[in-house]
Every structure is written in C-alpha cells, then in structure tokens.
Amino acid sequence: xxxxxxFVPREDFWKIASYGIMAEKFGFDSxxxxxxxxxxxxxxxxxxxxxxxxxxxxxxxxxxxxxYNPVLNASALLSLDRVSxxxxxxxxxxxxxxxxxxxxxxxxxxxxxxxxxxxxxxxxLAGETVSFDGxxxxxxxxxxxxxxxxxxxxxxxxxxxxxxxxxxxxGDGVLVNASHKRDLExxxxxxxxxxxxRGEIDVSAFTCFSVDFDPIKARRAAExxxxxxxxxSPKAVLERHDISQExxxxxxxxxxxxxxxxxFESVTDQMMDCFSIYGTPxxxxxxxxxxxxxxxxxxxxxxxxxxxxxxxxxIVRDEIIxxxx
Amino acid sequence: MNNPxxxxxxxRNLEKIRTEKDLDKMCEEIAxxxxxxxxxxxxxxLLGILLDSKTEARLDSRLARTILYxxxxxxxxxxxxxxxxxxxxxxxxxxxxxxxxxxVSETRKIISAPF
Numbered sequence: 001x002x003x004x005x006x007f008v009p010r011e012d013f014w015k016i017a018s019y020g021i022m023a024e025k026f027g028f029d030s031x032x033x034x035x036x037x038x039x040x041x042x043x044x045x046x047x048x049x050x051x052x053x054x055x056x057x058x059x060x061x062x063x064x065x066x067x068y069n070p071v072l073n074a075s076a077l078l079s080l081d082r083v084s085x086x087x088x089x090x091x092x093x094x095x096x097x098x099x100x101x102x103x104x105x106x107x108x109x110x111x112x113x114x115x116x117x118x119x120x121x122x123x124x125l126a127g128e129t130v131s132f133d134g135x136x137x138x139x140x141x142x143x144x145x146x147x148x149x150x151x152x153x154x155x156x157x158x159x160x161x162x163x164x165x166x167x168x169x170x171g172d173g174v175l176v177n178a179s180h181k182r183d184l185e186x187x188x189x190x191x192x193x194x195x196x197x198r199g200e201i202d203v204s205a206f207t208c209f210s211v212d213f214d215p216i217k218a219r220r221a222a223e224x225x226x227x228x229x230x231x232x233s234p235k236a237v238l239e240r241h242d243i244s245q246e247x248x249x250x251x252x253x254x255x256x257x258x259x260x261x262x263x264f265e266s267v268t269d270q271m272m273d274c275f276s277i278y279g280t281p282x283x284x285x286x287x288x289x290x291x292x293x294x295x296x297x298x299x300x301x302x303x304x305x306x307x308x309x310x311x312x313x314x315i316v317r318d319e320i321i322x323x324x325x
Numbered sequence: 326m327n328n329p330x331x332x333x334x335x336x337r338n339l340e341k342i343r344t345e346k347d348l349d350k351m352c353e354e355i356a357x358x359x360x361x362x363x364x365x366x367x368x369x370x371l372l373g374i375l376l377d378s379k380t381e382a383r384l385d386s387r388l389a390r391t392i393l394y395x396x397x398x399x400x401x402x403x404x405x406x407x408x409x410x411x412x413x414x415x416x417x418x419x420x421x422x423x424x425x426x427x428x429v430s431e432t433r434k435i436i437s438a439p440f
Contacts, residue, residue, distance in 0.1 A: 014389035015376055021396050052397040310376050 001324040004030035004300035009040040020049035026317035032061025050084035062157035064095030070117035093157025168194025179207035204298035208276035281319035356407035365402035371410035
C-alpha cells in the first residue's frame, strides 16, 4: 500500500514545505496540494516543496477545468515537472461548487469539462499543436514551446458514477473521495466499467484522516471536515450510508449560519465512520487494511491528518507506513 | 565541548537583547552549550513550536528558507541549525521559546549537578 498526503496551502508557505520535507523523509509516496482561489497558489506551493525534496511525487489534488484553463494547467504542470526533476502528477476534478459560485463561474458539464481538459493537456504535453472543438473548450492552434520529457500521470478526482466511469476510461489513476468500504466498492465497480480491457489503473482513496494516540482528540480534529462532507454530500451517497437528508440539512444550515459548534456537535459516530478514517494508530491501521482488500493501491491522508500535524505525521511514519502490504 | 554554563549564560542574557547582533550572540551561546543529542532534541522541539505558531508575526522569508534548507539536509540539529531555529522561534513565539530554553538549561543543570 502506498501513502499520499494532502496539504492545504492556507498556512505560511514554509510550514507546508516543512511538512512536505517530513512527508518525504517519513516514507510517503506522494504529496497533493489542494487548489482554491482563496489560498496560496497551488503550483507555487508545489514548486516550493519540490525545491526542498528529491524523490516524492507531487501534484495538485485537485485542480479543476474552470479555475485554470487546461492550457494553463499544462504549462504549470510541465514547469513543475522540470523543476522537480520529473516528479509531477496532475489531479483534476470537477471543482468545489461553493468556491466557484462566488466567482460567478458556472460548473457546466463537469464530466465533459474534465475529460476535455485531460485530452487537451495530454496533447499539449506531448508537443502537439492543439486545435480542439469541444463542448466546453474551443482551442485553435495552441502549442507549448517546451515538450514534456515523460508521460505525466493524470489522476481524476471522482465521486459520482459518471465521473468515476470517465476516470476509468481516460485516467492513469483515480482519486476517490471516500474511505468507506461501501463507497470504494461502488467506485471500483464504476471505474472498471469505464476501464474495460485497458490495463491497470491506480485507485487511490482520498480521505479525511486524523490520527492521535488520544482517540477523542483525533475525532475532534476530524469533526469539522466530516461536517462539511455530510452537508455537501449528494443524496445517493447519503442513502448508501443510511444517513437522512434531514440530518445533512441540519448540519448544512448550522454551517451556513456559522454556528460551527452546533454543526460539529451534530456529527454522529456513524457519519465519522462513513466519511473519515480516524482514531488511534491501531484504529486507522485496521481501516486501511480493510481498504487494501478492495482494489485500492494508495491511501491519501487528507485534512486534518491529526490534531497536531507534525506529531500525526510522525505517528503515521512509526505506526502505519510499511505495515500494510 | 558541552558547557551547561553557556546555556545558562544565554538564558541570563535574554533580558539584555536589544539588537539582532545580541540575538545572534545569545542563540549561538545556547547552541554552543548543548551536546549533539541535546541539539537534535531541542531542534525538534523548536520546529514544533514554529509549526504550531498561530501568531500574527511573520517570519522573514530568507530565514524561513534557510531553515527549510537545513531541514531538507538533516542539519537542523547542528549548531547553526539550532541558532536559526532559536532566532525564528523568538520572533514568532518568544515566551514559548524562553520556556524551552529554560527547560533545557534546567535539564543540563540536573545532569551536571553532583549527587
């Protein structure tokens, strides 16, 4: 089992880079940096991490086709690959509706937008002059002055059935926003439907994660993230876990009114188990071992990682990495 | 050579810091007084203080990048590494840093005190 880690570029750049250095030294295989306009720029932070590391793979987790045009993503990715000595990866998904809404950006046909982006990016990186007349993107004779030295892997961030199927069809890997057996079994089934006979694809479980020797502290750290996940989950996902629309709505309304304490207190044990991996190292290891039997080859530890990031990364190093075949 | 007196001297000089040169001197005295193992542990503690800091104060980018370079090359536990870390954590979290320095100074006194 390989391990990735997610960082949100909201903290000072040097803190994120320090965690990135730790991640490499502690045996993580990949770093994924989130992409929202209201944080520091994803590619600048990735480049900063690249400048202080040697081996760990790095990429946006995930960018989207609306905030950055695929041509810009291709250029930035190529630059990152050069600076890092061939360690760039791309994670691309539909994007976050709440953040894109406030920019007046319509998330039109997200599955097509992501698929078209991937096509355009691959062709540009291969050195082609690209003309593309798609549903979302219209490009005439775009070319990059520098060609990529290698095939940069492209992971699709996916949760819904159509995105999962498309990911299987065109991606090198899939970042499935899930940690529960039910969601991952469903995802793997959809991915295989899209993949057909095209060979192996890297399926990664990208999950809210929180580890600490004190299970209560671990839970408290993850509750806010799970609250937002429950509030934003589609009906199909809630139904899969027997979580009522009403409970999701309750949390959503608390969050909208900024009554965060009430929102986090409304998160049940069931919700925690459905949408995160949390607890002591043994608790987390058990969950990851379950996941490893489902066709998942990488677990990406998403925010918060733990109540104290440095300590939690050290716990993962000592108690989890290398313990799952 | 490890010298517990230097760590203590550094702590006593905290109140006399007026300039960056004073700060550099204090940091060097403290780092000088620690054994390699103590430097490594102290560096780890200071890095933790820096990463946990939520203060409004901002670290100078050059100092931050120096620390990152040292971290990437496993040199935070060197004399120079500890000096830079003390400097940085005095900027962001002076009270916690002083506590950490006093703690390591007390530990040195306990270790070096005769039975």
